[in-house]
Amino acid sequence: xxxxxxxxxxxxxxxxxxxxxxxxxxxxxxxxxxxxxxxxxxxxxxxxxxxxxxxxxxxxxxxxxxxxxxxxxxxxxxxxxxxxxxxxxxxxxxxxxxxxxxxxxxxxxxxxxxxxxxxxxxxxxxxxxxxxxxxxxxxxxxxxxxxxxxxxxxxxxxxxxxxxxxxxxxxxxxxxxxxxxxxxxxxxxxxx
Amino acid sequence: xxxxxxxxxxxxxxxxxxxxxxxxxxxxxxxxxxxxxxxxxxxxxxxxxxxxxxxxxxxxxxxxxxxxxxxxxxxxxxxxxxxxxxxxxxxxxxxxxxxxxxxxxxxxxxxxxxxxxxxxxxxxxxxxxxxxxxxxxxxxxxxxxxxxxxxxxxxxxxxxxxxxxxxxxxxxxxxxxxxxxxxxxxxxxxx
Numbered sequence: 001x002x003x004x005x006x007x008x009x010x011x012x013x014x015x016x017x018x019x020x021x022x023x024x025x026x027x028x029x030x031x032x033x034x035x036x037x038x039x040x041x042x043x044x045x046x047x048x049x050x051x052x053x054x055x056x057x058x059x060x061x062x063x064x065x066x067x068x069x070x071x072x073x074x075x076x077x078x079x080x081x082x083x084x085x086x087x088x089x090x091x092x093x094x095x096x097x098x099x100x101x102x103x104x105x106x107x108x109x110x111x112x113x114x115x116x117x118x119x120x121x122x123x124x125x126x127x128x129x130x131x132x133x134x135x136x137x138x139x140x141x142x143x144x145x146x147x148x149x150x151x152x153x154x155x156x157x158x159x160x161x162x163x164x165x166x167x168x169x170x171x172x173x174x175x176x177x178x179x180x181x182x183x184x185x186x187x188x189x190x191x192x
Numbered sequence: 193x194x195x196x197x198x199x200x201x202x203x204x205x206x207x208x209x210x211x212x213x214x215x216x217x218x219x220x221x222x223x224x225x226x227x228x229x230x231x232x233x234x235x236x237x238x239x240x241x242x243x244x245x246x247x248x249x250x251x252x253x254x255x256x257x258x259x260x261x262x263x264x265x266x267x268x269x270x271x272x273x274x275x276x277x278x279x280x281x282x283x284x285x286x287x288x289x290x291x292x293x294x295x296x297x298x299x300x301x302x303x304x305x306x307x308x309x310x311x312x313x314x315x316x317x318x319x320x321x322x323x324x325x326x327x328x329x330x331x332x333x334x335x336x337x338x339x340x341x342x343x344x345x346x347x348x349x350x351x352x353x354x355x356x357x358x359x360x361x362x363x364x365x366x367x368x369x370x371x372x373x374x375x376x377x378x379x380x381x382x383x
Contacts, residue, residue, distance in 0.1 A: 042279045044357060047362045118237065118273075119235050121233070
């Protein structure tokens with residue numbers, strides 16, 4: 001009986017959970033690499049790590065498109081009624097902003113690369129067209145925008161993870177568990 | 193009367209001669225360009241030299257007698273980014289302190305038909321020389337002419353990019369040189 005205290009109202013689909021965590025890891029790694037790489041002295045390693053950063057960004061963008069299509073086709077579970085309205089609105093606003101940033105961050109990265117005169121060629125094979133021609137000032141401006149959007153995303157992701165933990169540890173609801181990669185296993189255990 | 197006719201003929205001959213012997217010998221540097229393209233991690237990057245000197249002597253009627261000398265000031269390079277511009281002047285790349293210029297000298301131009309020609313010459317970079325063949329087109333318009341051409345060099349032949357840069361997995365070996373030279377025809381100075 002105590003086991004059922006965390007009521008599992010509705011669940012995210014397996015695909016939604018997989019995409020969420022895959023992107024979480026990819027974004028964290030790409031962000032950390034981005035933070036590290038720009039201070040490097042020019043070397044073959046720097047050219048390689050810049051390329052990998054860009055390819056990871058394109059991959060995250062493609063995964064996001066897939067995720068958005070999936071989300072439209074598979075309605076995510078509602079937030080529990082136990083949450084005050086302002087909290088539900090806040091959570092939805094943060095989720096919306098995170099989606100916007102997951103679009104804006106790779107887009108500004110691609111645009112700054114074009115403006116700095118370096119086309120993005122996905123895995124060195126697939127050239128992505130340049131929307132902008134080389135323009136150093138615009139490149140520097142886009143660099144600053146890319147950087148600040150990333151810091152905003154870092155703040156929101158920190159808040160997002162913190163709130164998920166708060167739901168799990170203080171409110172003791174199923175908000176975190178329903179997105180947990182091990183959720184299925186727990187559900188199975190419960191049934192047996 | 194005969195004398196006047198004779199003088200007239202002389203003038204015509206002189207005129208015809210001068211038309212035939214349009215020698216393009218004054219390069220207009222402000223209307224000329226010396227650029228290059230290379231691949232870095234599969235990404236084509238454009239660059240160029242903003243300062244170079246060029247001497248040319250090209251008579252379309254006598255291409256075999258043509259000659260060209262082009263000197264690029266390596267410190268004027270645009271290699272795609274500010275950090276690359278600093279990097280390529282260093283010892284591993286051009287070693288520009290010791291070898292400040294790249295030089296192309298050609299005394300062998302041959303006609304390929306139509307407006308196409310090729311210049312065979314000696315390219316010297318970083319103290320190393322190679323024979324290169326640069327095909328180009330010639331378009332003459334009155335007293336000016338435009339020469340457009342390109343050729344590919346292998347940076348390893350000139351030790352451009354040594355040490356950690358010697359491998360071609362980041363910066364490709366092939367570098368395409370693209371030139372656009374505009375020249376005027378100036379009369380030879382009177383002796």
